[in-house]
Amino acid sequence: MRRRTRIARPSEGSPTVFLVLRRMRAPLIVLILIFGISVFGLTLIPGQDAEGHPVRMGFFDAFYFMSYTATTIGYGEIPHPFTGAQRLWVTATIYLTVIGWAYAIGSLLATLRDRAFRDAIALRRFTGTVRRLREPFLLVVGYGQTGQLLGHALDDLGRRMVVVDNTPEHVDTLDIDPYHSDIPGLVADGRNPHHLGVAGLEHPSCEGVVALTDDDEVNLIVAMTVALIRPGLPVIARTVSPAIEHRMHAFGSPTVVNPFDRYGDYLRIALHAPSSYLLSSWLVRGEGAEMPAPGRPPAAGRWVVCGFGRFGTKLVEDLSEDGLDVTVIDPSPPPVDERPAGVTVIEGDASEPSVLAGADLAGAAGFVAGTGNDATNLSLVAAARTANPSLFIGARQNRPANAPLFGAMEIDWLLVPSEMAAREIYARLSTPLLWRFLQEMPQLGDEWAVHTLAKMRAYCGMRLGPTWKVTLTDREAPGMRPWLHRGVRIGDLLRTPHDRTKRLDAVPLMLLRGDETVLGPDDDVTLSAGDQLLLVGRGKSRRALIETLTNRVVAEYVLTGREVPVGWIAQRVTGRIPTSAESAGRSSDDA
Amino acid sequence: MSLEKVIFGFFVLLAATLNFGFFIGDLSDPALHNEYELFAAVVVNLIATVLKFGDRTQIGAVHLATSLVADLQLIAATLTWVYATQISTAGMTPEATASVVSLSGGALLANLVSVALLVIETTTFHRR
Numbered sequence: 217m218r219r220r221t222r223i224a225r226p227s228e229g230s231p232t233v234f235l236v237l238r239r240m241r242a243p244l245i246v247l248i249l250i251f252g253i254s255v256f257g258l259t260l261i262p263g264q265d266a267e268g269h270p271v272r273m274g275f276f277d278a279f280y281f282m283s284y285t286a287t288t289i290g291y292g293e294i295p296h297p298f299t300g301a302q303r304l305w306v307t308a309t310i311y312l313t314v315i316g317w318a319y320a321i322g323s324l325l326a327t328l329r330d331r332a333f334r335d336a337i338a339l340r341r342f343t344g345t346v347r348r349l350r351e352p353f354l355l356v357v358g359y360g361q362t363g364q365l366l367g368h369a370l371d372d373l374g375r376r377m378v379v380v381d382n383t384p385e386h387v388d389t390l391d392i393d394p395y396h397s398d399i400p401g402l403v404a405d406g407r408n409p410h411h412l413g414v415a416g417l418e419h420p421s422c423e424g425v426v427a428l429t430d431d432d433e434v435n436l437i438v439a440m441t442v443a444l445i446r447p448g449l450p451v452i453a454r455t456v457s458p459a460i461e462h463r464m465h466a467f468g469s470p471t472v473v474n475p476f477d478r479y480g481d482y483l484r485i486a487l488h489a490p491s492s493y494l495l496s497s498w499l500v501r502g503e504g505a506e507m508p509a510p511g512r513p514p515a516a517g518r519w520v521v522c523g524f525g526r527f528g529t530k531l532v533e534d535l536s537e538d539g540l541d542v543t544v545i546d547p548s549p550p551p552v553d554e555r556p557a558g559v560t561v562i563e564g565d566a567s568e569p570s571v572l573a574g575a576d577l578a579g580a581a582g583f584v585a586g587t588g589n590d591a592t593n594l595s596l597v598a599a600a601r602t603a604n605p606s607l608f609i610g611a612r613q614n615r616p617a618n619a620p621l622f623g624a625m626e627i628d629w630l631l632v633p634s635e636m637a638a639r640e641i642y643a644r645l646s647t648p649l650l651w652r653f654l655q656e657m658p659q660l661g662d663e664w665a666v667h668t669l670a671k672m673r674a675y676c677g678m679r680l681g682p683t684w685k686v687t688l689t690d691r692e693a694p695g696m697r698p699w700l701h702r703g704v705r706i707g708d709l710l711r712t713p714h715d716r717t718k719r720l721d722a723v724p725l726m727l728l729r730g731d732e733t734v735l736g737p738d739d740d741v742t743l744s745a746g747d748q749l750l751l752v753g754r755g756k757s758r759r760a761l762i763e764t765l766t767n768r769v770v771a772e773y774v775l776t777g778r779e780v781p782v783g784w785i786a787q788r789v790t791g792r793i794p795t796s797a798e799s800a801g802r803s804s805d806d807a
Numbered sequence: 808m809s810l811e812k813v814i815f816g817f818f819v820l821l822a823a824t825l826n827f828g829f830f831i832g833d834l835s836d837p838a839l840h841n842e843y844e845l846f847a848a849v850v851v852n853l854i855a856t857v858l859k860f861g862d863r864t865q866i867g868a869v870h871l872a873t874s875l876v877a878d879l880q881l882i883a884a885t886l887t888w889v890y891a892t893q894i895s896t897a898g899m900t901p902e903a904t905a906s907v908v909s910l911s912g913g914a915l916l917a918n919l920v921s922v923a924l925l926v927i928e929t930t931t932f933h934r935r
Contacts, residue, residue, distance in 0.1 A: 276893050
């Protein structure tokens with residue numbers, strides 16, 4: 217077995233009270249000195265009693281007097297009215313002690329308001345909260361746009377998270393935005409393994425790490441840290457750089473999400489199979505999503521791509537793999553020998569009309585504004601539309617705040633990297649089976665997708681219902697035990713418990729048996745023990761199916777049509793005893 | 808030489824010497840134990856305690872602990888003295904004096920440990 221490295225804690229944070237004490241040293245000493253001098257002076261100065269005899273004040277009386285005078289309570293002159301000399305001294309000490317108190321209290325408040333002190337308190341509270349977590353949780357590093365989109369979606373599913381981000385504003389959104397659960401957040405640098413350790417990397421309930429910072433390097437370091445400290449823990453990391461992606465794969469097997477890469481992949485799917493694309497984009501939007509409008513399918517022909525950075529390179533790769541002619545416009549393209557074959561490169565700034573005219577937009581089918589600047593992309597789209605109104609327009613939106621502008625431009629194919637990454641990670645985390653379905657589905661072609669979409673519309677309407685997984689094991693489907701070993705038709709399983717002639721509003725999307733998948737299984741497919749079935753449908757069909765799976769009496773009716781009383785006595789009296797595993801086996805032998 | 812170390816050493820030693828000064832002499836004779844010396848010992852001990860606040864090292868923690876013990880003993884001695892002079896009708900009897908002085912004797916022991924720690928610290932960290 218591999219030895220597991222542990223993150224050594226740099227001295228389990230000393231109690232914050234020591235920090236306060238250290239800061240309070242000077243004010244407390246000043247206060248003690250002032251008190252000591254005042255009391256001492258008061259005992260030295262001679263006073264008078266009522267008869268005029270000289271008396272000296274005792275230490276106890278002096279301390280008592282100074283205590284109430286210094287705290288500005290003031291009970292008067294005791295035990296005898298003071299002499300002039302005593303009053304002179306007391307006047308001086310009043311000012312001294314008030315200053316001393318003000319200094320001490322001021323320092324204490326300043327310490328409590330101090331940033332270092334509050335950070336220390338926050339860190340302690342965070343460490344305690346994380347340590348007390350007993351449910352499985354995800355460690356999310358980087359809580360910017362993508363992180364927040366993903367966080368809200370996962371929170372709606374009831375998943376727990378711990379957040380680490382180096383920007384205080386991002387962590388503050390955890391307190392401001394509405395969440396169902398309390399999400400602990402820490403302002404810290406994800407590059408530091410200790411911070412990840414504090415955030416629960418070594419916690420037994422940590423079920424995965426998601427690295428979503430803007431900085432690819434940080435995501436790489438997070439993926440490396442997890443692979444070294446907790447090998448085998450699932451990691452999902454976002455990056456836009458192929459080089460970083462390559463380096464991430466060197467450590468363990470992280471799931472790398474590259475939104476720039478995906479854009480081209482989806483564009484290709486949409487080019488060949490618009491319905492497949494429609495189906496997958498509907499499913500990744502999650503429960504409650506309206507069916508997206510079909511939009512314009514991208515056209516085959518010559519494509520013009522502005523910007524040949526990380527995004528442009530990936531897109532051009534995908535387009536030319538499809539055999540499309542591509543014209544690239546970039547102010548500083550790579551040297552001639554590094555350019556991909558079959559791609560025409562125009563050197564120059566695309567926002568200059570003369571350069572854009574050189575790309576012959578009138579003869580092109582598609583246009584993609586893919587620079588890193590939103591203003592440039594918008595003006596490029598406008599210019600391209602003027603040159604050729606029938607162009608298929610794609611664009612990259614870099615800043616979330618510009619969403620209304622891109623919306624108003626009615627772009628045919630918009631890339632918002634943060635949203636794309638969040639959706640993809642959500643699909644992977646919420647239902648891993650759904651992700652597998654989405655990966656394998658495009659291979660079945662457009663016809664199949666049209667058919668499935670029609671079925672989904674018929675059963676769910678235009679609003680997507682929940683997507684869920686059913687595992688046919690004794691543990692998760694105890695009601696099915698008597699029938700599972702000889703197989704159950706999907707069509708029989710998906711009947712309503714109230715009236716078995718009616719079918720449940722659910723569409724089976726995929727059947728997973730061992731490691732083999734059957735996409736869109738028919739009603740005639742037979743299920744056996746251990747199978748996993750991915751379904752999409754309505755919430756009430758999901759509850760009905762759970763009833764069928766867990767209640768033997770319901771299962772008996774749904775599968776065979778035989779009605780059996782619920783109670784044991786009623787079953788014995790009427791002689792209608794539910795099928796057990798043995799009797800089901802015997803009847804199958806008889807048959 | 809750092810000023811901080813001088814001040815620290817000064818107060819720790821002064822706390823011990825004042826304490827010793829008050830303690831020395833016949834245990835039950837009030838004339839041999841000056842109340843001003845007890846007062847000074849309390850004030851200097853409190854200052855020495857505050858000076859030891861917030862040191863996170865092991866030796867710092869023991870330092871603080873000894874000082875807290877000394878404070879506790881001296882404050883107990885002071886309270887006994889207040890009781891004898893202000894509340895009890897008998898005044899400073901030999902018995903009362905003996906209990907005040909013996910309590911301060913306990914504080915003296917703690918202060919001596921403090922001084923010993925100071926010496927140990929000095930010899931082990933002389934390179935710094």
